[in-house]
Amino acid sequence: MAYTSGKSTATWTRKAALVGALAVTVTTTVILPASPAAADSEQCTFGPKNPKYAGRPWSLQRVLLDDLWSETKGKGVKVAVIDTGVDVKNSQLTHAVDTSKGENLLPKGLKDDNGDKIARGKENGTTDTVGHGTRVAGIIAARPAKGTGFVGLAPEATIIPFQQNDAEGHGTAETLATAILHAKAAGAQVINISQDTANAVRPAPELEAAVNSALAAKIVVVASAGNDGLDGKVQKTYPASFPGVLAVAASDRNNERASFSQQGYFVGVAAPGVDMVSTVPGGGHCSDNGTSFSAPYVAGVAALVKAKHPDWTAAEVVAQIEQTAERSTAGHDRLVGWGVVDPLRAVTEDPDHPIETPSPHEGLTREKAPTAAKLHFGETAEQRNTRLATYTVVGTAVLVAGLGGTAVAVRDARRRGRNMARGV
Missing domain, CATH: 1.20.5 (Single alpha-helices involved in coiled-coils or other helix-helix interfaces)
Known part of the structure; x- marks a missing residue:
């Protein structure tokens, strides 16, 4: 990763590491980079002079936002973003982030490959030298702002940032498990994890135990499925494939699986993950690709459902999102799970009794012969x-x-x- 910083701006060139999704190792060694979602070299400038996206991104154009927000905007729901930190200098996130409960969980005394000490950043998790976590947070809860049509799906939800990874890839399965437990203690109702273990290796039991602890507390855990789909392999990634976790694949403008998106029967739903516009450190916006940005799209929907049904369990919220997804076939498949998430239907279709498992025979529109x-x-x-x-x-x-x-x-x-x- 080429990363240079100045007094007011920083330029991040996307190479082969930390693009679209992050990876954590199963031990305390330096993390391995995840496969890139797009092999380009687009440059994104961080800082107050970074341009805003003037229009409405395509991922939001597919939603009737006025109808959606007439039901709820996610007010009162706390969403933990376990990532590379969330920069609050971007004006759309300044009032969206609870800085009093955020944490920097990176180990102290970190050094780079040359043996030089690496600055950990702020202890409340609001330092983001990568920009990954700031993008994720924006898709969930960015506030409306003049000069741009971009906004988070749940613009009244509150982000709790947990810096568990950095530009050098120091996140581990252990720090991820710790972050989940700290998010639970901070009162999070939804947890977004836009990263997975390197090489799809099942991690140490501590991570699954932390996930189960969160689920037992009615916390919805959303995780990216991964970006290794180009090779056609059908394999599990973690923590996305743990039981109870809502694993999110990436879809394109045609509501089909994005070519890079990991496939597998553990996938719960798909969500937009191509050309995803979002907030970046300092101000303004940039676009990126990856299941890392599909997961927060669904986490935003989960926040809306949770705001409307605060007593629902994690399984009930997940089932509602899966049941109301836009399907191209009856039942579940390994490409997009139960279908591409439909935020409006997820919020407006109220079942008489909440379900914990979607029905394979419902949700598909059938034309009369x-x-x-x-x-x-x-x-x-x-x-x-x-x-x-x-x-x-x-x-x-x-x-x-x-x-x-x-x-x-x-x-x-x-x-x-x-x-x-x-x-x-």
């Missing part, structure tokens, strides 16, 4: 009317022709009679 034409062995009424009309037309023509011929014959006979009288 066309009515078969009646089979007639004889002449139909329409055919008979057409035949009679033809007879009438032909008969009239014959009659006219006959009358015309008779008139000519009478005229000729009279003319011959006069000529004979004259002796001609």
Whole structure:
């Protein structure tokens, strides 16, 4: 990763590390980079002069935001973002982040490859030298702002930042487990984890135990499925594939699986993950690709559902999101799970009783079959009317022709009679 910083801005060039999703190792060694979601070299400038995205991103255009927010904006719901930190200097996040409960969980005394000491950043988790966590937080709860159509799906939810990774990749399964437990203690109702273990290796039991502890406390745990889908492998990633976790794949503008998105039967739903515009450190916006940005899209929806149904368990919230997803086939598949998330349906369709498992026979819109034409062995009424009309037309023509011929014959006979009288 090429990273340079100045007094007011920082430029981050996306190379092969920490693009789209982060990876954590199962031990305390330095993390390995996740596979990139897009092999480009787009540069994103961090700082107050970074430009804003003027329009409404496509991922938000697919949602009737006024209808959605007439139901709820996620007020009162706390969403923990376990990531690279969340920068609050971006004005759309300044009032969206609870800095009093955030934490920096990176180990102290960190050094880079040259042995030089690495600055840990602020203890409340609001330092983000990568920009990854700031993007994630923006997709969930960025506040509306002049000059841009970008806004978080749950613009009244509160972000609790937990800095568990950095530009050098120091996050581990142990620090991730610790972050989950700290998020639980901080009162989080939704936890977003946009990272996975390196090489899809099942981590030490501490991580699964922390996830189970959060689920038992009715906390919805959302995790990115991963970006290793280009090779076609169907493999589990962690913590996304732990039971009870809502694993999110990436979809494109056609509501189909993005080519890089990890596939597998552990996938719960898919959400937009291509050209995802969001907030970056210092101010303004940049776009990026990856399941890392699909997960917070769903976490935002989870915050909305949780705000409307605060007593629902984690399983009930997850089932509601899966049940109301936009499906292309009946049931579940390994590409997009139960379908592409539909925020409006997830919030507005209230079941009589909350479910904990989606039904494979519901949610797919079925068109009525066309009515078969009646089979007639004889002449139909329409055919008979057409035949009679033809007879009438032909008969009239014959009659006219006959009358015309008779008139000519009478005229000729009279003319011959006069000529004979004259002796001609």
